Amino acid sequence: MHQPRIGARVEYLQEERERINDSASLAETFPDLKSLSAMLAYFGPGGVTRHSEIKHTFNLAYAKSLFRFNCPNPECVGGNFDLSAELAQSVAGHCGTASGEARCQGWQSAATINRVPCGHILRYQLSLGY
Numbered sequence: 185m186h187q188p189r190i191g192a193r194v195e196y197l198q199e200e201r202e203r204i205n206d207s208a209s210l211a212e213t214f215p216d217l218k219s220l221s222a223m224l225a226y227f228g229p230g231g232v233t234r235h236s237e238i239k240h241t242f243n244l245a246y247a248k249s250l251f252r253f254n255c256p257n258p259e260c261v262g263g264n265f266d267l268s269a270e271l272a273q274s275v276a277g278h279c280g281t282a283s284g285e286a287r288c289q290g291w292q293s294a295a296t297i298n299r300v301p302c303g304h305i306l307r308y309q310l311s312l313g314y
Contacts, residue, residue: 192294193261200264204250210242213249214275219313220244226256229303255288255304261297263290265306274312283309 210217221241227234235256252266265286274282285307292300 192297193259196262200252204248204252207248207250209245210247210249210251211244214244214272216278216314217244217275217312219311220247220271221311223309223311224253225307227305227307229305231305235304253306255290255302257288257290257292257302257304259293260288260290260302260304261294263288263302263304265308267308267310271310274310278314279312281309281311283307 207213210220219241221239223237223239225234225237249268250266251268251271252264255263255265257263265288267286270282270284285305288302288304288306290302291297292302
């Protein structure tokens with residue numbers, strides 16, 4: 185029986201889901217961390233148009249240490265916003281807050297791989313408690 189080919193985006197998202205599920209919890213990775221919340225604002229590639237904004241408080245026992253967020257572009261291939269290093273650096277320095285901007289490193293769509301970068305932007309503010 186013929187199996188349909190999985191698209192590049194679906195395959196990438198499956199791999200990312202496995203990486204996340206295989207990572208340790210935030211509580212295991214950062215035992216000193218007692219609370220974590222994030223304000224996330226998603227912008228288009230130009231950085232002007234805001235697509236959405238969310239605030240989230242994480243359950244450290246269940247949230248994973250691979251601290252990444254999906255790109256808001258539904259066609260994006262190979263992109264996301266991985267804030268794992270920023271979180272680790274903030275916890276190591278016992279910072280109460282951390283903020284910054286990350287640009288999606290994926291491709292705009294499956295048809296534009298290696299030609300047109302996605303470029304969506306995530307502006308974030310993390311609040312950490314110890």
